[in-house]
Amino acid sequence: MNPISIIFGVLFYLSACSAFEVAKTWEISNYQRTLDVLKSYVKDRTTIVARNIGSEPSAEIYAVVPGDNKDLALQVSILESPQLTAPVLSSELVATENGFNYYRIQLPFPMAPKSEIRLLLSNIIVNQISTLVEEDKMGAPQYLQVHTYKEPLSVYETKKYQLAIIGAKEFNELSTKKEGAPEPIPSKERDTYIFGPYEGEYKADHFDEFHFSYRHDFPLPHVYNLERNFWVSHWSNALQLEEYYELSNKAVKLDSGFSRVDFMNSKLGHSYSSVMNSIMIPLPENVETDGVYYTDKVGNVTTSAFVHGDLLLKPRFPIFGGWHYNFTLGWEHKLSEFSHALDGALGEYLLKVKLLDGLVDAVYENVTLSVYLPEGAKFINATAPFKWEDMVIDREYSYLDVGSGHTKVTFHFSNLVDELRGLNIIVHYRYSVLAMLKKPFVTAFYIFLALMGLYFLRKVDVNIKPREYVSKPASK
Ligand SMILES: *[C@@H]1O[C@H](CO)[C@@H](O)[C@H](O)[C@H]1NC(C)=O
Ligand SMILES: *[C@@H]1O[C@H](CO)[C@@H](O)[C@H](O)[C@H]1NC(C)=O
Ligand SMILES: *[C@@H]1O[C@H](CO)[C@@H](O)[C@H](O)[C@H]1NC(C)=O
Ligand SMILES: *[C@@H]1O[C@H](CO)[C@@H](O)[C@H](O)[C@H]1NC(C)=O
Numbered sequence: 001m002n003p004i005s006i007i008f009g010v011l012f013y014l015s016a017c018s019a020f021e022v023a024k025t026w027e028i029s030n031y032q033r034t035l036d037v038l039k040s041y042v043k044d045r046t047t048i049v050a051r052n053i054g055s056e057p058s059a060e061i062y063a064v065v066p067g068d069n070k071d072l073a074l075q076v077s078i079l080e081s082p083q084l085t086a087p088v089l090s091s092e093l094v095a096t097e098n099g100f101n102y103y104r105i106q107l108p109f110p111m112a113p114k115s116e117i118r119l120l121l122s123n124i125i126v127n128q129i130s131t132l133v134e135e136d137k138m139g140a141p142q143y144l145q146v147h148t149y150k151e152p153l154s155v156y157e158t159k160k161y162q163l164a165i166i167g168a169k170e171f172n173e174l175s176t177k178k179e180g181a182p183e184p185i186p187s188k189e190r191d192t193y194i195f196g197p198y199e200g201e202y203k204a205d206h207f208d209e210f211h212f213s214y215r216h217d218f219p220l221p222h223v224y225n226l227e228r229n230f231w232v233s234h235w236s237n238a239l240q241l242e243e244y245y246e247l248s249n250k251a252v253k254l255d256s257g258f259s260r261v262d263f264m265n266s267k268l269g270h271s272y273s274s275v276m277n278s279i280m281i282p283l284p285e286n287v288e289t290d291g292v293y294y295t296d297k298v299g300n301v302t303t304s305a306f307v308h309g310d311l312l313l314k315p316r317f318p319i320f321g322g323w324h325y326n327f328t329l330g331w332e333h334k335l336s337e338f339s340h341a342l343d344g345a346l347g348e349y350l351l352k353v354k355l356l357d358g359l360v361d362a363v364y365e366n367v368t369l370s371v372y373l374p375e376g377a378k379f380i381n382a383t384a385p386f387k388w389e390d391m392v393i394d395r396e397y398s399y400l401d402v403g404s405g406h407t408k409v410t411f412h413f414s415n416l417v418d419e420l421r422g423l424n425i426i427v428h429y430r431y432s433v434l435a436m437l438k439k440p441f442v443t444a445f446y447i448f449l450a451l452m453g454l455y456f457l458r459k460v461d462v463n464i465k466p467r468e469y470v471s472k473p474a475s476k
Contacts, residue, residue, distance in 0.1 A: 020095045020102050020155070022062045024204065025054040028158040029116070032197075037129065037146060038167030039361045040220040040250070041073065041417055044123040047080070049116055050156070057110030061117075062094075064153045065101045067125045069093060073363070073415045074124040077105045081118035084108055089119075100207070102155070126363045126415050129220070131321070132213050135255040138320075139266040142252050142274040143213050144220075145174065150195060150210035157204050162196035168214035175211040219276040219319070220250035221362040228369040230353050232335060234431060235374070239338050239351075242330040243358065249276050251321035263318065276319035281311040281329065281358040282421070287337045296327040329358070347432035348380065355386065355423045356416060364416040369425065372396065373407045377431040384425045388413055 029049045036043035044065070052058050065075060077089040086108075095102040111117055132143040152158040165171065169191045171184070184193040191214075224246040231240040251274035283289050294304045294313055303314035311329075319325050342348040353371060356364065373379060379393050388411040396408045409427060 020097050020100075020205075022102075022155050023054070024156060025052060025056075025058045026050040026061055026156045027053045028152065028154055028156050029160065030197075031152040031154065031158045031161040031202075032164075033152075033162070034164045034166060035146070035148065036166040037144070037214065037216070039417075039419075040129060040218075040222070041124060041126045041363050042128045042146065042148075043419075044125055046121045046123075046153075047118065048121070048154075049118050051116045052111050052113050055113055057112050059107045059110040061105050061107065061119070062155045063091070063103045063105055063119075063121050064155060065103065065121075065123050065125070066099065066148060066153065067101065067128060068099060069096045069101055070415065071125050071127045072101060072123060073126050073417045074122070074420065075101075075103065076122045077103070078120040078122070079108065079117065080120050081116075100153075124417055124419065126417065131220075131250075131252040133252060135253045137256075138254055138259075138262055139273065140252075141215055142217055143170075144216045145211065145213045147209070147211050149207045150175075151206065151208040152202050153207060154202075155204050158202040160197055160199045161202060162194065162198070164192055164194045165212070166190065166192045167216075168193055168212065170215040172213045173211070174213055175209055217272045217274060218251075218361070219274050220321075221276060221359055222248045222250045223359065223362055223364045223367075224248060225366045226356075226364050226368070228356075228367065230369075230371045232339065232351060232372060232374050232377075234335060234339075237335045239333045239335045239353075240330065241332070241357075242328065244326070244328045245358070246324065246326045247279075247319070247359075247362075248324045249274070249319045249321050251275070253321040258320065274321060276315070276325075279313040279315065279358070280307075280360050281313060282360065283309060283311055283331070283357065284333070284354065285309070287333050290332045292329075292331040294327065294329050296325070301327070342428075348428065348430050351427045351429065352424045353427070354421065355384070355413070355425060356418065356421045359418055362418050365414060367413040367416050368410060369413070370408055370410040371425075371427050373409070373427075373429050374431055375406055377407060377429050379407050379409055380428040380430055382409060382411075382425060382427045384411070385423050386413070386420065 027050065029051055031046065031048050033044065033046040036045070050061060063077065065072060075091065077091045079087045079089055089105050089107065091103045091105040093101055094104045105119070107117070128148065129144050129146055132145045136142070150163055152161045165184075167190070171186065171191070171193045173184075184195045186193045225244075226246070227244040229242045231238075231242075233240070292304065292311060294301045296316065298316065301313070301316065305312050305314075313327070313329070315325050315327070317323075317325075338353065339349050339351040342350060351371065353369070355369070356367070382391065390412050392410045392412075394408050394410070396406050407429075411425065
């Protein structure tokens with residue numbers, strides 16, 4: 001974000017009053033929000049208790065999420081009470097105004113007047129964290145800033161709220177504090193700061209700007225583009241993956257040129273800092289990984305190692321703020337671990353591939369994932385627990401092809417984060433030649449995978465820890 005857009009952003013925040021009108025069917029009796037800034041993006045998790053104050057049953061409720069639509073990596077709404085077996089609710093973006101996204105959340109059935117529900121809204125928002133200063137000396141502590149809101153973000157009136165911030169070491173509020181507002185109560189152990197709970201009448205559609213800084217001596221990995229290409233070969237029972245990363249570090253930049261002598265003396269290669277010295281790629285668990293290679297523009301990079309089953313890459317140079325490093329990575333798995341014949345549908349297969357593998361803490365601006373089916377295979381369908389921007393089916397010829405070439409299925413996603421690593425894309429295809437040789441597989445697999453998708457979505461949310469901080473009483 002450039003300074004001008006920050007200034008405009010601030011003006012917007014200060015004057016942000018929603019023009020988006022909804023029926024005030026609900027009242028929020030308790031609003032508890034947790035912002036987790038431990039990683040290079042914001043995890044925003046809100047639990048609300050809402051009461052139907054209308055005279056009619058209501059089957060929908062609206063939620064507000066800060067940021068532009070393009071900043072949202074994930075939005076999940078879960079009904080916690082009343083309890084259901086399928087608590088993930090469907091929600092739809094209905095408006096984006098003044099830097100806020102408005103969601104309509106569909107409840108599983110109409111809630112009677114006076115009844116209460118408890119909802120968990122989990123959002124992952126990118127582009128909300130920036131460095132406090134653009135440039136600094138090598139080895140200086142790094143301070144980051146977040147612009148957000150303190151009072152309840154809601155289109156309904158709220159009676160009680162609390163805001164907790166997790167991972168904000170050396171937290172410092174930069175926005176003007178309200179007259180007489182108590183200091184946040186820090187929880188020392190894990191750099192958690194809690195405002196509230198406060199009780200009162202918090203107006204609907206009233207958003208109160210809140211700007212803070214904190215210390216974060218870690219890189220801010222940002223992948224501009226990631227290409228993931230999977231090659232399916234039944235013939236050699238192999239699933240090959242090649243990934244191409246255009247990686248950068250959004251951390252604070254060096255204020256003077258890079259000096260290797262200063263770098264060696266600073267010991268930045270060995271301590272926590274905003275410099276990226278190595279890249280950790282967690283590999284899929286419980287499956288064999290073979291033939292790992294790692295190359296960059298210069299050629300084969302030999303400094304990679306397996307550490308507890310993860311791949312540890314050592315780039316040729318330390319990646320400082322604003323620097324780029326593009327590299328290619330590849331490996332191979334046994335196809336039988338990922339592709340299964342469908343029972344009762346001769347020659348049909350379900351292939352399950354991971355949305356993401358690499359980097360422990362990263363934002364992915366563009367992800368292009370392609371699956372090259374074996375020659376002669378026909379694409380049937382694909383599912384993902386996550387919405388793709390587009391899916392393209394085309395054919396590609398490689399020099400070994402004699403027939404019709406490979407069918408290539410390409411998905412494009414934007415704004416993913418490493419936490420979505422557990423999610424899979426399932427490609428359903430027909431490949432009749434080998435069908436008879438494969439072991440039949442249960443039809444229930446499809447349904448199972450769909451359920452696994454939901455399970456992972458819930459897991460993503462559960463990872464936005466820790467719950468106990470949210471409910472801990474913060475004032476005497
Ligand atoms: C990401 O993809 C979109 C659409 O394909 C493209 O317009 C945009 O320039 C890409 N971003 C980067 C950083 O390459
Ligand atoms: C690496 O990727 C970036 C885009 O993210 C691009 O601007 C740059 O030219 C690439 N560098 C090389 C050496 O390909
Ligand atoms: C890269 O280096 C490794 C280790 O020296 C070697 O085993 C591998 O064959 C090389 N790969 C290429 C493509 O040169
Ligand atoms: C593809 O899958 C979706 C559900 O994921 C289903 O609604 C659709 O009917 C399927 N299409 C075909 C052609 O099977």
